Amino acid sequence: MKKVILSLALVAIATGAFAQKKVVSSAEKNFKKGDLEIALTEIDAALENPETKDNPETPLLKARILTKKFGLDSTNVMSTVETGRSALAQFTKAMEMSGNDKEGKIGKEVYKEEIPDLPENFKPYSMSTLKNETFNKAAVSYENEDMEMAYEFFNLMTEIDPTDTSSAFNTAFIANDLGKFEEAKKQFKKLIEVKEYNKLSSYYLLIQIISAEDKDPEEAYKYVTRARADYPEDKTLSEFEVQLLLQMNKMDEAMASVKAALASDPNNAGLLLRYGYLLEQSGDMDGALVEYKKSVVADPNFFEGNYYTGAIFLEQAKTILGKINDLSDDEWEKNAPTMTKQAEGLYAEAVPYFEKGLSLRPENVEIMEILYNVHVRLKNTAEVEKYNKMLVAKLGADWMEK
Known part of the structure; x- marks a missing residue:
């Protein structure tokens, strides 16, 4: 009697396991037919069942179903991204369950290359498929000037293939x-660690973010120093170095740096502007x-060169006018006309800049x-009227009172 009961129990177990395998088989058939929601319901049930949940082929199938669903979703919104990210999670789970062996049966399926322009029925729906579909969505979003979604899809690509x-x-x-500076820094920092990668543009943008957005010239200078070691001939990095030294009030170091840069x-x-500033x-x-x-x-x-040149002429003119005001009566009678003419000459020199x-x-x-x-000072009536009209148009008739 005990043998009969044991036999019946074994039959029940075998029947249950067979039933679950049928669920997985049905999910695969529905996946191939394109009935993806039914396939997902079935594979989710299989992932909950003890008989099939520990088989790496189960999460692999779910990953393939989700990849197909992801590719067919043309809305390209955040829910689309989440579908892609869920597919990636299932591929990762399948690999972990199979010991992360890329040369094994599961690994070969997960990383199977997709040949371009394959008919849908021949697509492997592998990680390669997922990456290709993600790139297509990123490109479409970018072309449609949807930068938020372009960022999300490109970011998903970095998760699929670091x-x-x-x-x-x-x-x-x-x-x-987009002003997502922490995210930008994370990727740029990752890129400058890649040995064979041309990381110059990454250095540029990383340094600018740290300097301008983080307002941390010391940290930015560390990356400039590192970048110059990688690209010693780059001229823009020389400018960055001088600019950051100025921000840190390290005038002597900045002077030495700008002179060395100008030599080559x-x-x-x-660089000439920064040397002038120093x-x-x-x-x-x-x-x-x-x-x-x-x-x-x-x-x-x-622009800056013209502006700073003109400003120096104005400063020199103001200095002369200040000296005129300090003259004694006798000195004023003797020197004021000449000094005034000299100041007006400097004002005139500033004008073209x-x-x-x-x-x-x-x-x-x-x-x-x-x-x-300046033209008021030089008594250039026509020019005064010209610039007054421009200022009225920009600021209103009472611009002088503002």
Whole structure:
């Protein structure tokens, strides 16, 4: 009697296991037919059942079902991303259950390459498929100027394939544009650790984020130092180095750095501007003016060079006018006319630099006001009226009172 009961129990167990395998088999058939919701319901049941949940082929099948569902979803919204991320989780689970053996049966299925333009029935619905579909969605979102979703899909690609440097850069670049600076830094920092990767652009953007957004010039300088070791001939990094040293008030180091950089790149407008600034800060206004003017010669359309050159002329003119006010009556009678003429000459020299600056930035109200006041000083009535009209158009009739 005991043998009969035992036999019946074994039959029941075998029948239960067979039933669960039938559920998995049905899920696979529905997957192939495209009845994905039914297939998901069936495979979820199999993942709950003790007879089938520990078989790595079960999460693998769910991953394939989700990958197919992900590819067919053209809405390209966050729920689409989550479907893709769920597929990735199931692929990962299948690999873990099979000892992460890429050469084993499961591993070969998970990482099976997808040949482009395969008919749907021949697609492997592997990690390769998932990555390709994710890239397509990222590209479509980007073309549609949906930067938020482009970021999400490119970010998902970095999770699917952490070695894909293009996806990492795209994720970081878009994150930076969206103001997701922590996410951008994470990807850029990952990229600069890749030995064979051309990481110069990643260095540029990472340094700018840390300097401008984090306002941490010391940390940014560490990355500049590292970047210059990797790319010693890069001129932009030399400019970054000088700029950061200035932010840290390390004038001596900045002066040494800018001189060294200019020795190999004497016509670099940005470096010439910074050299001029250092000279200005040290009190050498004449030397600063020379360097600012050089920066404009190097690049006539360099806004900062034109602005700083004009500003030096104005500062020199104001200094002379200040000295006139300090003259005694006798000295005033003797020297004031000559000194006034000298100051007016400096005002006149500033004009073309500010005019060029305004042509480069036509909406710059500050330069309009400077030119208005300079022409008032020079008694250029037509020019005064010209800039007054511009300022009225921008700021209103009472702009002088604001």
